[in-house]
Amino acid sequence: MTDLLSVSDLRKDFGGVRAVDGVSFTVRAGETLGLVGESGCGKSTTARLVTRLLEPTSGTVRFDGHEISRYSERRLRPLRRDLQIVFQDPIASLNPRHTAGTILAAPFKIQGVRPPGGQRAAVADLMARVGLNPEHYNRYPHEFSGGQRQRLGIARALALRPKLVVCDEPVSALDASVQAQVVNLLADLRDEYGLSYLFVAHDMAVVRHLSDRVAVMYLGRIVELADRDTLYAAPRHPYTKALLSAVPVPDPALRERRERVLLRGDPPAPGQAAVGCRFRSRCPRYRDDLDDTQRDRCATEDPQLSDDPSGAVACHFPSP
């Protein structure tokens, strides 16, 4: 498998606060990479950096053979056909003054694409594809339900048959009942069109459903990156463990057995120069399991993501 997207040492500062701090990962063709973390960890920023909606402070983004992190908007334009994004908020991401038809026709207009059979047919086809009634062509976003709106957002992203779709928390604003439908739609579409996803979410369960591999972010860094099954079965970073322990488990028996990992303490204040492991203030292992020498290492040395093909982790003392 080739690397469709390759991100290396990506950084983004917002007025002295480093939102993304040296993130590296790859998305292979046909693969879905999940990116999880608490809100504010920099995962949405990463999604926008990758799609060049934000300018990276440093680092490279290589997409489909192009190093796009310094591309001008003009050079980027043809590549955008292959690189699309689905936003979190289906209300905010749809122009309230445009009808569904206008919204879905925009990709063709902007990219100057003449779909066979005409725009209107293409739009109707798209609507049908994502499970919308093509007769609702003239409706405005506010006349659709939340789930329908997100389907519109997805349809727009898929209009030009991109290679990679960045999904920025596509279901977190939806009702739980609708979430599953949209996730299933995304899965179906991936299979049908052979898409790759960079799937950003804070919900471990949703990520698990879709992803081939999963990257866990904490405070602008990836702290663990592994195959889905590996990660969910045996999380190595204490933070990953904590996240997983918060996932509701439907089986009460299982819930009984599982240990609850509670995060205590506060993350370091933003902008504060970080020395050592930035997770240690909340790390249960640091608090409970380590001796003073070990703690000393955590306090002085910044753990780097290990280069392990089966699962990389940025922790001095990961779980086995």
Added chain:
Amino acid sequence: MLRYLLGRIAGALTVVVVVSVVTFAIFQLAPRLTGANMAFYYTGKATSEAQAAAVAQKFGFDKPLPEQYWTFMSGIVAGRDLSDGVTEVECPAPCLGYSFRQNRPVLEMIGEAFPVTLGLTLGAAVLWLLFGVAAGVLSAVRRGSVFDRLATVVSLIGVSVPEFFTGMLLIYLLTSGPAWLRLYPDGINYVPLTEDPVGWFAAMVPPWICLALLFAALYARLTRATMLETMNEDYVRTAWAKGLPPRTVVGRHGLRAVLPPIVTLVGLDVGALLGGVVLIETLFSFPGLGRLAYRAITSQDLPVIMGVTIVGALLIVFANLVVDLLYGVLDPRVRNAR
């Protein structure tokens, strides 16, 4: 904080300089465009050719405009000697020019007119703040009540009536109207505060009412809207839910949110009014800055026009600056953001 302060002051000075340059340029270029006699504009006399030449020489009309501007501005600091071609006069620093029509330094005229405008503006501001904010708060608290509806209607009418129309109606009713309303049978005549405080107050009341009606209406609308917005905020709902007495909720949360926009607006409005309450002063013939400027403009007394326009801009900018600084002191976010 110091950087913020210096930045704001520098910005304000820039504005004043820009305003003075534009004013100067317009009044220098205008007589040339209309082909009018420059010496006449400066001295207001039907000058002979020799006299006009003497004036032109004294004022340096032949010199490039930037140099003339510099002479004018440095005169503010150093004072200058001027002449209408007949009489040499000394215009001591700070010299804003000399009106040969009135035979007085412009600054002296402004100094005399300013207290009138100050009295008008401040008195009216007290009235409109008192009534405007009170009506707005009451309206918001008793939203939908008879009072609210009445206040809304009255304030809408208030912002829709030009102050000079209110003024004419008032003057008519108070001086020539029905006998029981004819409180000023001898007319509404301005008296300096130092001469006759009671007479001063009596004369000030009608123009105060005119100005206050307009602005109170504006402020009531603003206060009501801001209050309602704030009352819908979560923290205020929480405060209600906690069962705090209404007075505390309104006072602590509502008024606190209303104050910043009101402070801003008062600063801007008072600044603008100090720069010249032209309509009201002209209508009531109160010898304030606005009427001074208006009369200077219609009689084309150039030095006075320039002086008052620049002082007017200075007052507006100064008021803006005070508001900005108040904000800087009250709200640390502001100074960090800049």
Added chain:
Amino acid sequence: MTGTQAPQVARSPARLAWRRLRRDRVAVASAVVLAVIVALSAAAPAVCALLGIDTERHIELLSLDNVGFPEGAFGGMSADHPLGVEPKTGRDLLALLLYGSRTSLLIALGATALSVVLGVAFGLCAGYFRGWVDSVLSRTMDVLLAFPVLLFSIALLVVLGSMGNGNGLRTLVLILVIGFFGFPYVGRLVRGQVIALRQREFVEAARALGASDRRILGTEILPNLVSPILVVATLTIPTRILAEAALSFLGVGIQPPGTSWGQLLGSASHVFTVTPTYMLFPGLTVVVTVLACNLLGDGLRDAFDPKTN
């Protein structure tokens, strides 16, 4: 969110606003009043002909002994001249009001259009591009807001007005001066709206599709500005009406024999203690028009943005 059965006809936001507006009785009444005023002034010649009045001088109705004030009570009110006649010229006040409305409304609308065009252009650019473009444009607007505008307008009008004759030029100058000094208010508002809009995700979505700045401004942002612009324009018209009235009142705007509401009020300011009706009717016309505009503007705002009240 779900559940409601969507009707077949598409309900665009504008259509929804229109529907809300139609239910607002005050706004509808104001719109009707404004429509009547606009129609009357547009059809002033026809209306005058119908009523049998004109703007000719009727010196015979004036007292030669009393400074040219109209003979008879209430400014010379009679069946022939329902609102009386103008002192010194004997022109029919109603006819003057009708013709004056044309000038006043023309100036108000022209100045508003100029303010809106300039304000939208400045606001769009400042809000969208930010950076030095924003600094330059915003500073320009700040400086304009710090101008003693009324004084400055008076001075400009005295200067420009003396360059030529006739109210045609004066009307144009009034539109330019009033419109120009009014644009920073619109500009600031638009800038704020644009700053808010450009952070919305649908703008990012358009950028992600590779849309140009021009397309984003024109197709994505501008349609969302239509309602605030419409509201601000409606609420700007009255201030422009008042500005024209103020300047003409001071005698630097429209001058006789031309007529406008402000000019009539200005003429009346010499004589209103003798003929109060000459001041009253133009004044009331201004108040009614401005009030109707304000009420309609409020109604429009509520209709477009039902959250605020």
Added chain:
Amino acid sequence: MRLLISAGAVAATLVAAAGCSASADKDKSGDAAGFDAARKGVVNASTATGGTLRLGGTSDCDSWDPAATYNGFCWNMQRLMTRTLVASPGYGDPARTMKAGELVPDLATGLGESNADKTVWKYKLRTGLKFSSGAAITSADIKYGFQRMWATDVISGGPAGYFLCLLDTCDAEGNPAYKGPYKDKNGGLRRIETPDTQTITFKLTSSFADFDYLMALPATAPVPKADDSGGTYTRKVTASGPFVMSEYTPGQSVTWTRNPQWSQDTDEVRKPKVDKITLTLLSNPDDLDARLKNGSLDLAAGGGVQPTFQSEILSSTSLKANADNPVSGFVGLFAIFPTAPSLDNVHCRRAIAYALDKRDLLVQSGGSFGGDFAATLLPPAVPGHDSKANAYPSGADWTGDLDKAKQELSECGKPDGFDTVMAYTNSGSDPQIFASVQAALKRVGIQVTGKQQDESVYYGSYIGAPANVKQQQLGIAAIGWAPDYPSGNGFLSLLVDGARIQDEGTTNFVSVNDDVLNGLIKRAGTAPLAEQAGIFQELDKQTMERAIYIPYFYQKFLLYRNPRVTNVDLRADLGSYDLVNLGVSDGK
């Protein structure tokens, strides 16, 4: 041409009527002498002395230097402190009758003695005359006062134009050789001789029968060389009259107190009563009216009341009894330029004369109390005025004779009318006058467009420059014209004298150079005063026949006097009260 007193009755500046109440009918105490009483005789004659006369004005004098003022109200004020060789009479005598253009000796013992061709004029001074400085007034002081007028670089604005070439040889461009006492090193103006301290002789460059009138202009007042401060003399004038300026705050107030050096024995013109006179300057004419009404001021120093107060006075018998309505001397007239298209034909000019609506024009100028209908150029106060003449009758109600106008139009070959341009200033009621002309001429198909011009350049370089008049194709110009002294020479000749056509600043606005008119002017130059009236009457008639100037009204002032003021009399030449003789009844 004398400048119109600023903010007078015809001036329609924006006024606020704050100070006025239309219905305040409360009776003022004091005996009201009745409306227009001062035109018929002296009002409140009294010999009581003492007290302060409180005058009000709306603007400061252009100058208090007698040589530098050209303003009617300032000329009237000069009478308080300066004297001239001769003067227009102040009667102070209830039995007097007014005669137009009468002069009496003042500093001199009699009117001027002249030779046959009116080129040499001789005056003898009274004895015992003194300046406020205590120095005696001699013929040298009078000569020095004259000489100052030639220093036009230092002293300007006065009526020097009458004297510069009359008493000195001028070059082709009209510049005199003498440069005034400040620059001259050769012993002064040779044409004025002072053989002894009491005698002064003027040797003119040309005949001038009206010379006595010139000697009554305040500009000829004596100035002691020792006290002359050049351009700043306006701040401290050495008095020869009964009052001396004791305090002066420019633009705000002036106070005069009695001049102890002045003696009643040497003065037959002035009979001062009060100890002190104050002049308070208020920038708003309505403020002035309000103070007149409430009695805190006694009189306005110049000009009539504003329209609002005027209306109030006329509707209240008690106020009206304290008002007078004299003729101001100003004539409102139109110049009709024969240089304009169509107007080169006299019939087209006459069509305008017939079509004007003089009733409307009078309404614009303040109504029947603001003026009288005018049918001749010479106003009533000037000898030669013919009250019966009316070359272009405007019908019984003065609204114009449209039939006659149309008839003249057909004779002109323009039966449907023509287009023309009218010039007017931006001050006073000029814009209303324009509107009136436009509306009136439209009735016969004459379409008038307006050209407004700033007053500062209007008379000098706009309508006063024939080339400009031609270039702008001006057809009509509004003019306000007043005689400097009550003779056709100081008024009508200026308008039509072919010798006065200049490139700029001409007063012969229509550039008429007609042998008949020039001949009449020449005859008047040497004719005795008694014959002049007839000559000017003929000049008036001839000018009217040519329809180059059309008068429409003689301005009148509505003046209000405080009932406490005594010895109220009017000066026929200025249309103002003779301030110097006024007293106050309560002695305050």
